[in-house]
Amino acid sequence: MKQTKIGVIGLGYVGLPLARLFSTKFETVGFDMNQARVDALMSGHDATLEVADELLQDALRIHGFKCTTRLEKLRDCNFYVVAVPTPVDVNNRPDLTPLIGASETVGKVISKGDVVVYESTVYPGVTEEECLPVVERISGLKFNVDFFAGYSPERINPGDKLHTVEKIKKVTSGSTPEIADYVDAVYNSVLVNGTHKAPSIRVAEASKIIENSQRDVNIAFMNELAKIFNAMGIDTHDVIEAASSKWNFIKLSPGLVGGHCISVDPYYLIEKAQVYGVLPRVMRAARRLNDGMGAYVANQTIKCMNKKGVLVKDAKILILGITFKENCPDIRNTKVVDIYRSLEEYTRNITVYDPWADPTRVEKEYGIRVKSLELRDESGTFDAVILAVAHDQFKDLDVKALVKPNGVIYDVKGVLPRNVIDSRL
Secondary structure (H helix, E strand, O other): OOOOEEEEEOOOOOHHHHHHHHOOOOEEEEEOOOHHHHHHHHOOOOOOOOOOHHHHHHHHHOOOOEEEOOHHHHOOOOEEEEOOOOOEOOOOOEOOHHHHHHHHHHHHHOOOOOEEEEOOOOOOOHHHHHHHHHHHHHHOOOEOOOEEEEEOOOOOOOOOOOOOHHHOOEEEOEOOHHHHHHHHHHHHOOOOOOEEEOOOHHHHHHHHHHHHHHHHHHHHHHHHHHHHHHHHOOOHHHHHHHHOOOOOOOOOOOOOOOOOOOOOHHHHHHHHHHHOOOOOHHHHHHHHHHHOHHHHHHHHHHHHHHHOOOOOOOOOEEEEOOOOOOOOOOOOOOOHHHHHHHHHOOOOOEEEEOOOOOHHHHHHHHOOOEEOOOOOOOOOOEEEEEEOOOOHHHHOOOHHHHEEEEEEEEEOOOOOOHHHOOEEO
16 A cells, blocks of 8 residues: 555544644644634644644644645545534534535545545444445545545543543544554554554444443433432532442542533434434433533522522622633533523623633624633622632632622532532532
């Protein structure tokens, strides 16, 4: 087989770290339709913060990594990796539009003997039933005769500086035994912890979708327990600490389930299961429960305010954090917005402070104004403070000083000292 030259389509949270890593061993071109994104990357900065500027600049300067919006720059590649989002629509039905568009892009540049590998999270069958027919139609080539395919599901955890892409053990697969070996070898060449070669593309697709679905169900159970124990007046975190003393207890915490993976991916399997006549009751119940936790937090905060005699109508409320997780600028599908919307029914006097979030993006996406600079002249002015995201900056923040003498402090993440809070999830 000719020398591998890699083209990565989609330079977001998944595609860029992977492309940067591949560039250390192979000639690599990154393709994205967003010119501003490409310009920023070529200047050596990743706004998602998934790739450190130093690493990105080394890839550009030393390894010859290039990012482009020009399709013709992909034509010399022979190993294409598709890493585009797989969202859901307003009815939580899978939206394959970005994936179909990326497949059309591949179809315009792929040549005989080339391989295309999909990394986007999908239900079993999407690669072979939805994507590859598009590549065939656009290219005029025959799948598994003129070109070949693989699937290696992404496992990027935004903001995680421990489980970075080179340290993640990757699942790989291929459309023929020989291509499976080839795809596995390409990924193995850049990964510290190697790969797991799945027996088929459909198995690899299924393995990814259950990773996040399992976490969704497990967290939903913890959220349900939190509701039960809060109603009983028992601290849920104390219960979890006690239970986790058993060797085989799975220690998870209740919380908001947002982001582009856990809160989205299960819908892909839910949708496909119903096509086969299976009603996935547990997964659907988990999704409903987790999607309702933002409103629950808001209602619990209001309950605390009522108990302390704090007038809820037109109350001045501070929400600490709006990203979907700590120490990360990612605001995709953040459930903190649900807290905001629920409180907005009682007061418009809500301040959101997040040093990680891009205020422009938050306002464009959600219509919410965010303070990214430190809180100034705000001491003792809030009727309630909700710590929604456990950014490191908030752990040392004197939250007590921000509220009025009878103000309420609600800790969603369970990270504040117990003697300063009124309640926690």
